[in-house]
Amino acid sequence: MIRNRAARLPVFTALIALALMLVSPGVIAEDKSDDPEYWLQRLGPALTKTSYRGVFVYARGDQVSSMQVAHRYRDGMVEERLVMQDGQIGEIVRKGMNVICVLPALGRMELNNVIPSGPFAEAFTNQLMPVDRWYRPEITGRDRIAGHDVVRLALNARDSLRYSHQLWLEESTGLPLKGKVLSISGDVLEYFHFTSLTISDNLADHEFMVQSEGREVYRTLAPQSSVKPEESMEGWTLGWRPNGFQPAAAPRSGSGQAVAFSDGLASFSVFVEAAAGAGMPSGASKIGATTVYMRRLEKNAEDFLVTVVGEIPLETALKVAQSVDIEDSVVLGARVP
Secondary structure, eight states, rough: HHHHHHHHHHHHHHHHHHHHSSOOTTTTTOOOOOOOHHHHHHHHEEEEEHOOEEEEEEETTTEEEEEEEEEEEEETTTEEEEESSSSOOEEEEETEEEEEEESSSOOOOOGGGGGGGGGGGGHHHHOOOGGGGTTTEEEEEEEETTEEEEEEEEESSSSSSSSEEEEEEETTTEEEEEEEEOOSSEEEEEEEEEEEEOOOOOOGGGGGOOOOOOOEEEEEOOOOOOOOOOHOOOTTEOOOOOOTTTEEOOOOETTTTEEEEESOOOEEEEEEOOOOOOOOEEEEEEEEEEEEEEEEEEEETTHHHHHHHESSHHHHHHHHHEEEEOOOOTTEEEEEE
């Protein structure tokens, strides 16, 4: 009996193969799970259109914090609520372009300090770019995070002007559940890691309402700018920026000017303003992957302050800042004799 069954197996296998050949090619989906381009294409939409709730740990330098997050995409609008899990209670609630920050009773909470860099950055979700031109994407294996199967995607920088990234993407949605930003030498500068996660399209409305008490600060996010950087830099010019970094927004900074740039994964902003006084700081500071470089610039006996902030190496920030030139001090609010 065993011999008869064994004899039938090749025939049975051949029939299955023949049936698969006769099926319409459109019915059989091509397996792209090992193609890094496939995951890159899914990443942007996954960040915006996946609805979920969870808790993630976020480390920047020697600062480690835990955040609770609820995120949903409904009727073409993103709604999100972030709640600090450590120290004083604070939260951020976003509905479309409107953001409410509830500050802790003690101290202050900066919006940019609680949002991980890399793919969580607003510039990435709003502006998809050919990331593979500036990073070498590679699938490095499979894993499991917070009960979900994930694909490990490495994005290795093609030059020393930007950092490399590692992402763990949830297989069914492409949502990043873990990420690392690596220095040129391979050291981990910052990371985030979901410890619990539920992906669901049935999140209740109350999960996106302010629920803690404290001083509320309202902010409206500026829509993505389509203007060229030259049109946004009123009174100043930028002589150099790393290849691939394109203008992502052009917010104003007091009486000065500011322009944000992104290469599709990392971002940095350049602020130019009239110096308030002789005590204005200059120099560099670094927290995790975030670099802040401040440079004093004198033009026509007037002092200006150039600040570069972003997830870029110090050498890149320094070179960007040194390429700034002042053309019109009146536009920047300087005192003109």
